[in-house]
Amino acid sequence: MSKDPRVEAALNHWAPRFVANGIPLTDFQEVTASIERWEDWCSAWADRGAIHEEMGRQALDAGYGLSAGEHLTTAGVCYHFAKFLFVNDVEQMRATHMRAVECRNLALPHLLPPGERVEIPYEGKSLYGILRKPADIADPPVVILAMGLDSSKEEMGAYERLFLERGLATCTFDGPGQGEGEYDFGIRHDYEVPVGAVVDFLEGRSDVDAGRAGLWGVSLGGYYAPRAAAYEKRIKACIGLSGPYDWGAVWDSLPDLTRNAFTVRSHAANEEEARDLAKKLSLNGVAPEITCPIYIVTGKLDRLISYTDAERLAAEVSGPVELLVIEDGNHVANNRAYRYRLQTADWMADQLHAAG
Template identity: 25%
Template sequence: MPLAKTTIDKTLLTANLFDGFWDRWIVHGVEKQDIETLRSSYLTKDIWVDGWRKLADKKFLEAEKLAQNDSFTEAEMKFRAAGLYYQLMQWLIPERKTEKIGWLNVSLSAFEKADKLSQIKTKYVQLPIGEQHCFGRLRIPDEPAGVVIIINPLDSTKEELFTYELDFISKGYIVVSFDGPGQGQTFTFEGLRGTTKRWEAFIDDVIDFSSNTFPNLPINLFGTSSGAAWALYGSCNPKVNKTVAVSPAFIGEAITLPDYFVERTRFVLKEEKALPAFELLPFRNPVMLFHGKQDVMVSDSNIYHLYEQLPQGKRLVEYEEEGHCCNYKLAEIREKSMKWFATEKEV
């Protein structure tokens, strides 16, 4: 396993040199101006942590003032923004240590304050995986139209994708979102690292949990990147209605991933790649695939071959200008997904 300092240095080098590094954070709610402010200095670990802490603290204080003035909706969003900025601090640190645990707890506290202000009910749950637990959150609107299980990409926490959650609950969907093996609280608090077998068990158990908790509602899956790969695995479950997979990661894809990312995964995975083999999956339920034609991590040919394997009711949407995860089309993708979830399954 690499030294954490080496991994942090490679992450910071990428953040300094490549604009594309920031796309994920921008579409998840980090303001471009704040990124530009931080990048005006050469990023070291201290500059990163101090910079994001100051920006997060500022948003947190603004949220408290808004709440005191009964501006609860604005306060909720500001607390979530603060929580996202605190996420950036824990995210930089790849290993389970006091510093990472501390910043994750600060981030979770900000999200909890937002949850308490929200008109949508929130429940925090734990799912046993062997001797350990995966940590999850449920958002439960009144008169729900169905359930969406968000399957997060390996390098993300469930809290980072809060805009996905907000979009789905705005249209009446219950959202189920867990940190799987190697993610968020599950890795940082429990030390549970990812393997293919653990992820298979995790996906099966989350689907069972959702079906048992909300027995009369259709269960839909939504995932991006490695989360999309595991959503495709989950689509084979008879309890699932429909699945959306955005830029699914392929186990055999001949690509060179960024050094910092490869090193980060070694801290959270017990295998080189914890992904399902699509050619072995017994697909049975409708899948909607989204693919960016500029994706350097997922080839057109692999997407088209996968699409041929999929059963009745499948869809493929491509974006000419988008890369991996179709970042700048994600809001549109979620909108399309919800409309598709609401239509009848083709038999």
């Protein structure tokens, strides 16, 4: 039996991301080999997540905090990938997502350095994030990590580590239409609004230097971060990974999984309404407002967002720009993570004058 085209699409576009962001290779191979129908995607990944969760809870009970943190983080990543595009069954998706959140929250006190779940006031309710600070550094600069369409804060440990090792605090948050934020708030094009709320929150903290705040965004977050940096001038440096220049312009070429997820997470009544919102997610006329330093990464083999979008953004910004085009990189170049992850972390540390 041939695999469901939706399963094939998920693997063709995102396979390297799973392993680069914390899924053990054998888990990836075994779970994906077992799935024929998209309807079985969420439960198959949740079953694997449960194995790691059980080991994490056993380690907690035995007093092995470091091991518990690692097992529970892996469980959270498994549960995240169970739900990442599973919008065809929102009830199942949300229940699995809550398991990801629970496991990551249980892991946070046992990480090196530890993490703190934070609640960020936003439009009368809250957005949720994870704040981590490098050890033995007072008032570190802070990098705000912005998610894409199908990522969430529970997936971001691999990226957080790179900044933390370089003396930068991290504030990874789920914005509108993302992770925990997707249930109360739909996607919005003016992402400077939620980013502004995060900076406001950080300015109220005494343990990070919000005057040295950077912003990082991945995939659709590679649109959100530059957009926010254009208008939220408290952002001192920005990294954009494989973001679209104009989401509406690529709408018809996107996988069905992606369009469906955008429709659900934008709280649109139908795909036409979602398409209308997608047209607002454009950097046309916005890019020249970006005056802070920006580092843009793209892969020439990206089949979701053409590398030419990154080239156009780089040509139009008004501030200092670094453009890295990875010749054999796929979407977010996760198949060549070593070509940009360390380099962008070093760059951000330089821009924010980190002490690490």
